Amino acid sequence: AQKITQTQPGMFVQEKEAVTLDCTYDTSDQSYGLFWYKQPSSGEMIFLIYQGSYDEQNATEGRYSLNFQKARKSANLVISASQLGDSAMYFCAMRREYGNKLVFGAGTILRVKS
Amino acid sequence: EPEVTQTPSHQVTQMGQEVILRCVPISNHLYFYWYRQILGQKVEFLVSFYNNEISEKSEIFDDQFSVERPDGSNFTLKIRSTKLEDSAMYFCASESASGRYQETQYFGPGTRLLVL
Numbered sequence: 001a002q003k004i005t006q007t008q009p010g011m012f013v014q015e016k017e018a019v020t021l022d023c024t025y026d027t028s029d030q031s032y033g034l035f036w037y038k039q040p041s042s043g044e045m046i047f048l049i050y051q052g053s054y055d056e057q058n059a060t061e062g063r064y065s066l067n068f069q070k071a072r073k074s075a076n077l078v079i080s081a082s083q084l085g086d087s088a089m090y091f092c093a094m095r096r097e098y099g100n101k102l103v104f105g106a107g108t109i110l111r112v113k114s
Numbered sequence: 115e116p117e118v119t120q121t122p123s124h125q126v127t128q129m130g131q132e133v134i135l136r137c138v139p140i141s142n143h144l145y146f147y148w149y150r151q152i153l154g155q156k157v158e159f160l161v162s163f164y165n166n167e168i169s170e171k172s173e174i175f176d177d178q179f180s181v182e183r184p185d186g187s188n189f190t191l192k193i194r195s196t197k198l199e200d201s202a203m204y205f206c207a208s209e210s211a212s213g214r215y216q217e218t219q220y221f222g223p224g225t226r227l228l229v230l
Contacts, residue, residue, distance in 0.1 A: 033215040045157070045205060045221035052216055091157060095215045100145060100170055101159035102219060 002027045004092050004105035011110050013082045020067070021077040021108045023092030029053075031097035034075040036066070039089040039107070048090075051075055082112045116140040118222035120206050126228045127196055135191045135225045137206030146189045147207040147219060148181065150174070157205065163189065164213060196229045203227075 003026040013019035025034065036048040051059045051066045059066040067076040079086055089109050093102040119138045127133050139146050148160040161171045163181050180192045189208075193200055203226050207219040 031215060033217075035218065037221070042223075043203060043226070044223040045207075047218050047220060050216070050218055093157075097215050100147070100162040100164075100213060101172070102149075102157075103159070104157040106156045 002029075002032075002094055002096060002103045004094055004103055006092055006105035006108050008108045009106075011108055013079075013086075013110065013112055015084060015112055015114050016081055018078060018080045019082055019110065021079070021090050021092075021110065022074070023076055023105060024072070024074045025092075025094050026073060027094065027096065029096050033095040034066070034068070035093045035095070035102065036064070036075075036077045037091045037093060037104075038086075039091060041088070045091075049077070079110075084112050084114060086110060087112045118206055118208055118220055120204075120222035120225050122225060123223065124226045124228075126230065129198055129229055130195050133193050133196055133227065135193075135204050135206075135227070137189045137191075137208075137222055138187050139189055139206065139208030140210075140220060141187070142210060143208035143220075144211050145169075145209045145213050145217075145219075146181075146183070147209075148191045149205045149207065149221075150202040151205065151224075152199075152202045160191070160204075196227075198229050201227055201229045 005024045032053045034051045038046045049061045065078045089107045091107045092105045146163045151157045162169045203224045206222040209217045
């Protein structure tokens with residue numbers, strides 16, 4: 001069965017600094033997708049970034065990048081130049097090759113300090 | 115930019131009542147999902163829907179739940195007889211045609227359901 005582990009319940013970062021949110025996963029599948037979503041206090045789920053299991057390059061989307069280490073089964077989200085608006089809950093999720101559902105981790109609350 | 119919409123944003127109901135949560139997926143998307151998030155907990159998959167039938171469902175999605183695509187735009191989740199433990203945020207999501215693991219699911223803003 002798939003499992004996503006986010007070991008940091010909460011993180012603080014100073015504005016304009018970079019922060020890494022950890023995500024490890026467990027699967028026996030060879031093909032899978034890894035996703036990060038942001039959930040602000042207003043509650044919506046916003047897609048941030050995707051990494052495929054066969055992607056050789058780490059994914060990047062603007063200030064978001066994914067530090068993908070397949071052998072370690074980790075897919076950490078790196079946010080560069082943090083902004084106050086980055087304060088939110090961040091969820092890591094995985095999708096198997098066969099099947100449609102996303103399996104989510106417990107999330108990490110990020111607080112950006114000015 | 116196209117987005118998933120959900121109505122209502124909030125719903126309060128009495129235990130035992132039926133509720134219908136509505137979603138309008140992104141227009142050219144063919145795969146639809148419902149997830150729920152109990153306050154302070156992780157997001158959980160309920161059901162996926164493709165080609166007018168359920169393609170996968172979780173153990174949470176019991177006989178009290180049903181989904182329907184009554185027309186070309188709406189996708190609904192019905193809870194027949196609500197329980198206190200059904201109180202949660204319910205998210206609708208949709209994705210485009212392939213249904214493959216690389217596809218991104220786009221979420222709506224959620225319906226916050228409170229069962230009293």
